[in-house]
Amino acid sequence: MKHLSCWSLALLTASAFAQSVPKPTATTAASPLTVETIMQDPKTWVGTSPSNPFWSDDSRTLYFSWTPPVNTDKAKSDSLYKVTFTASGKDNSAKGKKLVASQPVKVSPSERRALTTGPTTAYNQSFTQRLFERQGDIFLVDVRSGTIRQLTNTVEIETDAVFSGDQQRVVFRRTGSNLFSIDLKTGLLTQLTDFKPGAKKADPKLTDEEKFLKQDQLRLSDVLAERKAKKDAGERISKADRPKRPKEIYMDDKQVAGLQQSPDGRFVTYRMTKSATNAKTAQVPNYITESGYTEEIPARTKVGAPLASQEFFLYDVAKDTVRAMSVKDIPGISDKPAYLKTVSSSAKSDTAKKTRPVTISGPVWSLDGKLAVVTIRSLDNKDRWIMRLEPETLKLTLLDRQHDDAWIGGPGISFASGNMGFLGDNQTLWYQSEADGYSHLYTINVLTPVLKKQLTSGKFEVQQVQLSKDRTQFFLQTNEVHPGEQHFYRMPVTGGERIRLTTMVGANDVTLSPDETRMAIRYSSTNHPWEMYVADVPQSSISISKKQSAQPTDVQNAAVKLTDSPTESFKQYPWREPTLVTIPARDGQPIYARLYKSTNPSGKSVVFVHGAGYLQNAHKWWSSYFREYMFHNLLVDKGYTVLDIDYRGSAGYGRDWRTGIYRYMGGKDLEDHVDAAKWLVQTQGVDAKRIGLYGGSYGGFITLMAMFTTPDVFKAGAALRPVTDWAAYNHGYTANILNEPQLDSLSYRRSSPINFAEGLKGHLLICHGMVDVNVHFQDAVRLAQRLIELKKENWELAPYPVEDHGFVEPTSWMDEYKRILKLFDERL
The missing domain is CATH 2.140.10.30 (Dipeptidylpeptidase IV, N-terminal domain)
Incomplete structure (x- = not known):
């Protein structure tokens, strides 16, 4: 496959699979998955999962954003729904009263506007009053009675409201840079700071000559001296009478x-x-605009900038x-x-x-x-x-x-x-x-x-912490049962026994009710999207010191499912539950991975590389890479064996795993993929000459490094929105891992794929959004020029003119994944 002229722009119009995409039809149990089906608008195909749960102050109503699978009001975005709870009757399967939940009901616009929950909340120390913000104003709600008192009504925006230490005032920030307070008894508004823009204008300084003339004139004129004395006295009195203002x-x-x-x-x-005055900001050209002119989008500085x-x-x-x-x-x-001990003497100086x-x-x-x-x-x-x-x-x-x-x-x-x-x-x-x-x-x-x-120890992470209102116990989310599971616990503030409060295998993202008696559980499993559940916080459960796999009956039966979000079309396909496996790395560390196996394996295999920014994908819940998950099901239908791994640098496995890529991206993280490919051949019957890989962002970077530096391991690769030169990426992420390029140039040299492009042997597809303000399209353009100069012919570049780092348009997703599928079908 020869590379096309320039950046293969012809791919956008001339390619057989870049023509107009037919409108997708619903998948039935008898019909196979297609790229058109799985890459269509997820709201109309997968459904919309509930999100952003919050409770009423009396803990009786749960609110969440949601769009039901049958959207009767044709809402274009999520709507607000509510569920109310009562506890009535006896539950024969669990001791005590059974939790009774209403059906989810859409919140009316008028009720929504009247809700007391705003973007931020703050309680007083006794948790009897709460502050919230709405439309830039501050309100006070009495938690017990529900009475609302508006504290501000201004055209300026008030934010960050908290109670003062004596609980008698509300302190907040007003548009600009100043703090104010309101006395809750008197309503007195007080300005606490007086920050002013610019520099203070200094009083004009008198020259020595001017000082002499002034003093001499006062010496010679009693009238002037008397007037000055009266003026100075008046100013002292005025200053003493003036109310005290902040500095x-x-x-x-x-x-x-x-x-x-x-x-x-x-x-x-x-x-x-x-701000650094000499830090240059990159500009991203936007070619498809309403004006018809090319417009520039201000993006970011590059790593190492001041x-x-x-x-x-x-x-x-x-x-x-x-x-x-x-x-x-x-x-x-x-x-x-x-690291400075290993760099050049100029950097040390x-x-x-x-x-x-x-x-x-x-x-x-x-x-x-x-x-x-x-x-x-x-x-x-x-x-x-x-x-x-x-x-x-x-x-x-x-x-x-x-x-x-x-x-x-x-x-x-x-x-x-x-x-x-x-x-x-x-x-x-x-x-x-x-x-x-x-x-x-x-x-x-x-x-x-x-x-x-x-207070806690072991080879697991405490991922979230919340102190109880009485400050006697912690509520924790950890992955101690398995790196790919998330559960909710409580533990005394002194440490000791942790009580597990959730039981469903997968991810349990808990939002406690204000009275801490109920849990809203946003839950998902490997092959089912997120749903909303609710359960009472059990008074007795199983401790982690006992068998962790045990599921307490009272908790299991108490959980009530509130939503059913997938569409009927989505449910008709038997989505696979990938097997979680561990693969031995060359240094003896276990690599956690998801394995998708076909009932009719063809010997072909595809390895998926997740993105970075500290992320995990080999887990037991619904992946944020849900499109890729569906694509993997399609590949397995076609006889592929699919694997995606949590390589070095992934989240969920502690400090050493997180920092395993320090000063060398494309080192241990790539070795983990090579070891995984070897494992596929040795244990899964995969043909060593028919392995491909793909991924986006960091996954695109790893794909490039694999195709350039281990070309005999992977025959074909699709690098999506890849970083090609880390010296062109941002500071906050890159400087942590590779330090700064002007001080640690070796780390950047060995970690950037553009330096190894001459090693390409297999077939490479590069896909990149042209208005990507994260990994700039310039990365792909520079690599394209490098491949042209190296006279490589087995690559192509597909640019997407209206897409940022994360694609939005279904037609773009379809086009991209048709290319990926075509690459693997033809080259593996």
Whole structure:
């Protein structure tokens, strides 16, 4: 297959399978799957699963976004539905009362507008009042009576509302950069900060000559001297009578963020961020526009570009002063990254011993307002410090330091402060850390840091944490039963026995009711999309110290299914449940994978590579790659054996697996795929000369690396929206894994497929959206030119002019996957 001229644009019009796509018809039990069927609009084919659940304040009604399979109102987007609950009668199969749920009912527009749940919520300490926001205004609801009080009604937008430490005021941020408060008794509105854009205009300075003339004139004229004295006295009186206002703080060319008032009202903490002035932003050309002209879409900077700088400040209201926090004495703040020992001397000299730039999150305050904790991260993301902050002195005391020669990450850790808070004693801080290799829950006494305790341990991850309202127990989501399962637990705040509250095999994404007696469970299995269930929080269940596979009868019977989302057409096909297998890697580590086996295997095999950004796909729930899942069923119908693996770098397996790609993408992650291909040949009867692979984004990158650097393993590959040169990708993701290109050029050289294009032997398909603002189309264009110059003929590039990184149009999906299927059918 020869490459077409330029970027094979002719593929868009001339190819036999790029002609107008016929309208898909419903699949029946007797008809095979087709690309047209599985790539059509998922709302009309698969159905729309429930999402975004939330409870009424009285815990009696559950709301969620949903579109039923029979959409009578022809809604073009999800609608809001509700289910109400009662507990009546005796349930013979389970002890106690049986949970009774109404049928899902669509919420009317008027009822929806009156709901008390907005984009954010905040409770008072006794959980009797709650704040919410609607259309940029702030409201207060009495949880018991349901009474609503509107606190603001302005054209400006008020956000981030919280109760003050004394619970008597509501503190919020108004459009711009300032904090305000409203007294709940008097309604008094008070401005707490006065940030002003630009720089303060300095009073004109007098020259020495001007000063002399002024003093001499006052010496010579009693009238002028007397008038000046009266004027100065008047100004002093006026200043004394003037109401106290917050200090004017000029932002210059910076932006303010993270505004927070201390519980006692004494301090306001905030961050000032200055954007890098010389960081160039890439532009993405958009050719298909309403105007008929090519338009440019501002995208992002590239890795290694100058970063924004940040400082942390404290405004002392009582003293009317502003102070900056110093970080120069933080333990290890000047440590050089370990990788610099292996790079060139010029790079080392550029990073002489100096204070590393950091970002500061928080503070997190104890309920009594006496203790504050901040989280500090180095911008190279190799250190995270949790430190006690003493506002009076800005003194920092180390509580916990997590260091990683690669990068800090993992569930509950990756962003800002991470999961963190105080227990009821107002001294004990809980947080998550990967200190032992997996994200686990810890506590530490802020006043006595030696009193540190690890509450969970083992080769699993704590993925979500919620402290109960009485602060006596944690509600946790973990994958301890199996890396591919998610279950919900409760555990005392002191640690010890964890009680499993969910039982269905798959993913159990739980939203607790406000009174913590009911669980809304968004659940899915491998071959069935997400549905909404509800169950009472059991008072007794099975602990993880007992047999984990056991399913407590009272929980099993209590779960009530609320929705049935797939369409009848979708249900008619017998969707397969892939087998979860473990494959031995060359270094002895187990690779978790999904295996799809055909009843009539042909010896052909396709390996799917999921994307990155810390993602998992070898699991027991409905995949976010549902189109690919359906495509794999189609391939199996045609005799293919299909495998997709959670390679090095995937989520769900702890720190070492996550960082296994550090400084070498296309190293262990590609080796895992090569080892998986070998396993297919040795155990599944696959022909070693008939293996292909495909994937998008990071999956496209791995496909390129495989086709270029292990060309004898994979005969054909489809690289979708692939990264071809990591030096062209963004900073936040890439710098964690490969450091910066100007400091660690070796990592970028060996990790970028464009450097190995000469190794291509098999047949390669590249598909890329032309308005991709994540992985720019430029990546594909540069690789195309490289392949042209290398005189390679066994490749093609299909560009999609209206598609971003994630395709939207069904016709684009159909065209792309027809090409993939044609590639494998012809070349394998």
